[in-house]
Amino acid sequence: MRYALLVCDDENAVLSPEGRQERFAAFTAFQDEMEARGVLRGRERLRPTTSSTTVRVRDGDLVIADGPFAETKEQIAGFYVVDCRDLDEAIEVASRIPAAQFGTIEVRPVWEM
Amino acid sequence: MIHVTGDWDLAEECAQDAFTKALERWPRDGIPTSPAAWLKTTARNRALDQLRRAAVGAAKLREVAMPVLADESNEDNDRGESGIADDRLRLMFTCCHPALPIDARVALTLRTLAGLTTAEIARAFLVPDETMAKRLVRAKHKIRDAAIPYRVPPAHQLPERTVAVLAVLYALFNEGYSASAGADLVRQGLCAEAIRLARLLAELMPDEPEALGLLALMILHHARSAARIDTAGDLMTLEDQDRALWNTTAIGEACTILEAAVRLGRPGPYQVMAAIAACHASAPTPAATDWAEIAVLYERLSQMVPTPVVALNRAVAVAMADGPAAGLRLVEQLEQSNALCGYYLLPATRADLLRRLGRSGQAAAAYRRALQLAPTDAERRYLTRRLAETSAKVPVDKRVPGLGLVAGTVAGSGRKARD
Numbered sequence: 001m002r003y004a005l006l007v008c009d010d011e012n013a014v015l016s017p018e019g020r021q022e023r024f025a026a027f028t029a030f031q032d033e034m035e036a037r038g039v040l041r042g043r044e045r046l047r048p049t050t051s052s053t054t055v056r057v058r059d060g061d062l063v064i065a066d067g068p069f070a071e072t073k074e075q076i077a078g079f080y081v082v083d084c085r086d087l088d089e090a091i092e093v094a095s096r097i098p099a100a101q102f103g104t105i106e107v108r109p110v111w112e113m
Numbered sequence: 114m115i116h117v118t119g120d121w122d123l124a125e126e127c128a129q130d131a132f133t134k135a136l137e138r139w140p141r142d143g144i145p146t147s148p149a150a151w152l153k154t155t156a157r158n159r160a161l162d163q164l165r166r167a168a169v170g171a172a173k174l175r176e177v178a179m180p181v182l183a184d185e186s187n188e189d190n191d192r193g194e195s196g197i198a199d200d201r202l203r204l205m206f207t208c209c210h211p212a213l214p215i216d217a218r219v220a221l222t223l224r225t226l227a228g229l230t231t232a233e234i235a236r237a238f239l240v241p242d243e244t245m246a247k248r249l250v251r252a253k254h255k256i257r258d259a260a261i262p263y264r265v266p267p268a269h270q271l272p273e274r275t276v277a278v279l280a281v282l283y284a285l286f287n288e289g290y291s292a293s294a295g296a297d298l299v300r301q302g303l304c305a306e307a308i309r310l311a312r313l314l315a316e317l318m319p320d321e322p323e324a325l326g327l328l329a330l331m332i333l334h335h336a337r338s339a340a341r342i343d344t345a346g347d348l349m350t351l352e353d354q355d356r357a358l359w360n361t362t363a364i365g366e367a368c369t370i371l372e373a374a375v376r377l378g379r380p381g382p383y384q385v386m387a388a389i390a391a392c393h394a395s396a397p398t399p400a401a402t403d404w405a406e407i408a409v410l411y412e413r414l415s416q417m418v419p420t421p422v423v424a425l426n427r428a429v430a431v432a433m434a435d436g437p438a439a440g441l442r443l444v445e446q447l448e449q450s451n452a453l454c455g456y457y458l459l460p461a462t463r464a465d466l467l468r469r470l471g472r473s474g475q476a477a478a479a480y481r482r483a484l485q486l487a488p489t490d491a492e493r494r495y496l497t498r499r500l501a502e503t504s505a506k507v508p509v510d511k512r513v514p515g516l517g518l519v520a521g522t523v524a525g526s527g528r529k530a531r532d
Contacts, residue, residue, distance in 0.1 A: 001260045086262040087212055088270065109259045 002041060002083050002110035003090040008074040009103025011048045026098035034082065039093060042081035049075045074104055081110065122253060124156075131156035199265070201226065202317040205310075207256065207263045209278040217252035218281045219288070224249055226313075227306050229299070237299045238288065275318070279327050279383065282311050286331050304335050315370070325374035326384030329367040333390035336363035348491045352399040364394045385414045404433035421452035429462060437469040457486035461496060468503050477503045 015023065034040040049068040056063040068075055077099070084090040087107070094105040208221040220238070223229045229237070235245035255261065266274045289303025311328040318324050340358035343349050371387050389410045396402040411427035424447055432440020444463050453459045464479035480500040487493045 086260040087210075088262050088266065090260075091212070107259075 001086065001090075002081060002112065003087075004108045004110055005080040005082060005090070005094050005097060006076050006106040006108060007078045007080070007097060007099045007103065008106060009077050009099050010073055011075050011077060013102075023098060030096055030098055033096075034080075034093060039082045039084055039089075040080065041083050043079065045078040046076060077103070198317055201313065203264050205278055205314065205317075206265050206274055207261060209274075209281045210256075210261045211274070211277045212259065212261055213252050213255060215281070215284065217248050218277075219285050220245060220248055221252050222281055222285065222310065223306065226310060229306075233299045237303055239300075275321060275323065278314065279323055282307050282314065283327060283331075283383075285310070286334075290334060304331070304338070307331055308335060320377065322374040322377040322379045323381040323383045325370050325377075326381060326387050329371040329374065330383055330387035330390055332363050332367035332370070333387060333394050336360040336367065336394060347494070350495075351393060356397065359394065364391075367391065368395070380413075380417075382414060382417045385410055385417065389414070402433070404430055408434040421447060421450065422456075425453060425456075425458060425462060432466055432469075437466040441466045441470070455486060457483045457488065457492065457496075459483075460486065464499070464503075468499070473503050 031040065031043065052066075052068045054065045054067065054069055056065075080093075080097070082090060082093050084093060087109075090107050094100060094107050097105055099105065204225055205222070208225055209218050213221070216238070220234050223234050223237070224231065231246050231249060232242050234249075235242045238245065256263075265271070286304055286307035289301060289305075289307060292300040292303065308328070308331045311324065311331055315321075315324045315328045337351075337354065337359050339360070340354035340356065341349055367387070368391055371384065371391060374384050374387075389407055392403050392407050392410070408427065408430040411423065411430045415423045415427050424443070428440045428443035428447065431443055441463070444459070444466060447453060447459065448463070460479045461483035464476045464483055467473075467476035467479060477500060480496055480503060484493060484496045484500065487496055
């Protein structure tokens, strides 16, 4: 069963260069491990919501707006797609994402078509 | 069946179908050598049929078909008593999975493990049938769509998941415990149902001391239920209850269970709460209560569960054991932390301690503040009575400890499980 693990955190948090490096290493280690375990199906890191655009079509009119879908403190910073046995395994994988320590991971089952 | 199909509605329907078939065939063809296996196979075949008809895809069909093959060997020697017990434990862990909202966990547990109807559960929780039906459907769909596993969690997850199961049973108990005398019978029956399920859990996990601790705690509270409400329907504080109405057989049983739990050598909050309840339950009179022991137990509890409500209960116990001045110091610490801001029992406790210290003016002010915050009429009546006594400068009653509203109430320790 596939799950999207949405990685949410405060994108305005400022990190020292060492902190950034440490975090990068932690993410790399996590990804390598999950790759080796065979659960990782896809992953993307997203640019901050300052570069985000929302698009709607209402009554045939295109409405374009600056910014993310919802203004909240934590924003989606990236996502993983993992293939797990069940929710418990997905939760376990989610808990290993370094961002679980400072942000929030949303576990969403993929709607298989 | 839930295990097989991953779909609760389908599982329910197929199980029902198998029983109907059994009623037709067994009288005609005789009862099969292994009725449980027969029912299971019949239900599973029905599920296969249904899934094929719904054409949900090869993957799902394979999932259903595989266990049929894998289970064949077990099937012959039948899943006897232990198999059924395992199923119930799996069901309990699935119903109480922390990925489900707590109200859905409680409802699902009642529906699947206690066999209550949706309408009964709706009545018990004072919500419309439709609301409860939706809640249950949403929970079942989440189990299916998010693939919440139907199994007892592996060892590394077991402790935290067990805590989740215990919390559901305790929430269920508290819901029944807070039901008023005039409440619906189903609602009143929630306590007994919670005890029944805790008994089941304790049987299924005999090495889990907290399951035993919770069972003992519930039995102890329930043993006093006949004395909790007076003829006018008012809540009786522990000190005012007629102890002759307490169920001593139940209290004895709970103490035996608690001893067994403690012997396992892994203390936990439910065992400590049960030990506190046991101290109250085994005192023949309020004055004979072992407050020193209770104060020690609350200190242990506050280390395990560092919540302000537990701290307040501890202050009350310390006041009873070491005098009101010692208790007041702890209450003042709590007031400074601001953690219980708006909780009426904080000024009510302060008022009672000040009254016992003879500081009537300050006591009356604190009673008035508590009155503004008190949530129910029964509590307001109690506080008004106390305020009148204080204002009238009636000599402090030395015989009866004046803190019954706080000491030993399930509301005090129970908040933890729900928060």
